Amino acid sequence: MDTPRPFAPQPEPLDEDSYADDHDGIEPDVAADSAGRPYVKVPEPAPLTEHGPARVIAVANQKGGVGKTTSTINLGAALAEYGRKVLLVDFDPQGALSVGLGVQAHELDTTIYNLLMERGVEIEDVILETSVEGMDLLPSNIDLSAAEVQLVTEVGREQALGRAIKPVLDKYDIILIDCQPSLGLLTINALACADQILIPLACEFFSLRGVALLMDTIDKVQERLNPDLKILGILATMFDPRTLHTREVRQRVIEAFGDLVFESVINRTVRFPETTVAGEPITSWAPTSNGAEAYRLLAREVIAR
Ligand SMILES: Nc1ncnc2c1ncn2[C@@H]1O[C@H](COP(=O)(O)OP(=O)(O)OP(=O)(O)O)[C@@H](O)[C@H]1O
Ligand SMILES: [Mg+2]
Numbered sequence: 001m002d003t004p005r006p007f008a009p010q011p012e013p014l015d016e017d018s019y020a021d022d023h024d025g026i027e028p029d030v031a032a033d034s035a036g037r038p039y040v041k042v043p044e045p046a047p048l049t050e051h052g053p054a055r056v057i058a059v060a061n062q063k064g065g066v067g068k069t070t071s072t073i074n075l076g077a078a079l080a081e082y083g084r085k086v087l088l089v090d091f092d093p094q095g096a097l098s099v100g101l102g103v104q105a106h107e108l109d110t111t112i113y114n115l116l117m118e119r120g121v122e123i124e125d126v127i128l129e130t131s132v133e134g135m136d137l138l139p140s141n142i143d144l145s146a147a148e149v150q151l152v153t154e155v156g157r158e159q160a161l162g163r164a165i166k167p168v169l170d171k172y173d174i175i176l177i178d179c180q181p182s183l184g185l186l187t188i189n190a191l192a193c194a195d196q197i198l199i200p201l202a203c204e205f206f207s208l209r210g211v212a213l214l215m216d217t218i219d220k221v222q223e224r225l226n227p228d229l230k231i232l233g234i235l236a237t238m239f240d241p242r243t244l245h246t247r248e249v250r251q252r253v254i255e256a257f258g259d260l261v262f263e264s265v266i267n268r269t270v271r272f273p274e275t276t277v278a279g280e281p282i283t284s285w286a287p288t289s290n291g292a293e294a295y296r297l298l299a300r301e302v303i304a305r
Pocket of ligand 2 (some may be wrong): 068092179
């Protein structure tokens with residue numbers, strides 16, 4: 001690759017994908033990333049001959065709008081491309097994950113709410129297939145906000161989600177839970193049943209604020225509910241290669257978290273809001289885009305970790 005990588009401020013805006021061909025993180029053979037860390041080649045995952053039991057990954061950060069839902073959809077789709085059987089769990093009453101996959105969540109009669117709160121509802125009856133082969137969805141809508149209130153008085157209230165997904169653990173290789181932007185009971189439920197947590201972190205000035213609180217919550221969940229919970233990794237999102245500021249933030253994130261930070265970096269691009277409108281993942285909406293490649297690299301890293 002002979003084009004210089006555009007880490008110097010650019011005189012004029014690049015168009016959306018002009019960075020794709022030489023973006024660090026996408027070409028793991030390049031010597032080092034913007035923080036000077038050497039790249040490690042992330043291998044193509046071996047195909048699977050059988051499926052399950054699932055690794056459960058909570059995608060969480062109580063800060064809003066950092067790319068939790070976008071990462072859940074697109075990581076899920078990229079994992080499915082690599083032959084993994086994937087279940088996406090919409091665990092936010094806003095239902096953005098469901099909507100992002102083209103599901104009219106407000107029209108659904110049975111959602112994850114019914115599964116959590118009513119007896120006799122089977123998870124298989126709530127799960128929907130998505131347009132992505134090998135990727136299913138456990139949908140939610142605004143009803144789920146009532147569950148947060150109703151669960152408070154239940155015995156084993158932190159384990160409600162774990163109980164709900166248990167019957168299908170053997171069917172999937174990876175279950176991704178899209179958490180709401182809070183550290184309330186729903187998120188605690190996700191952390192209590194997860195094997196690992198993936199933390200999207202926007203490359204913005206204040207993004208590191210609040211991470212201490214999230215780490216504190218993870219510690220408490222490890223102590224009290226789920227000693228096996230591990231941090232899978234930290235994903236830098238909303239990265240703008242044209243600004244010094246976002247590169248500095250990513251550098252600070254790497255200083256703070258070292259190898260926990262994924263090599264894959266998600267650039268800020270309008271392609272992602274577009275995919276929400278289209279109701280499909282970027283891997284099918286714009287399969288050759290920088291964004292699709294970044295989520296494929298993330299999928300390989302997740303499989304390798
Ligand atoms: N890499 C990106 N570049 C540009 N826009 C993005 C990117 N990722 C996500 N977005 C957009 O930013 C908004 C917030 O993203 P998303 O919904 O994934 O965040 P979230 O963390 O799930 O938010 P919330 O905390 O509200 O659940 C959405 O409109 C989404 O389309
Ligand atoms: Mg969200």
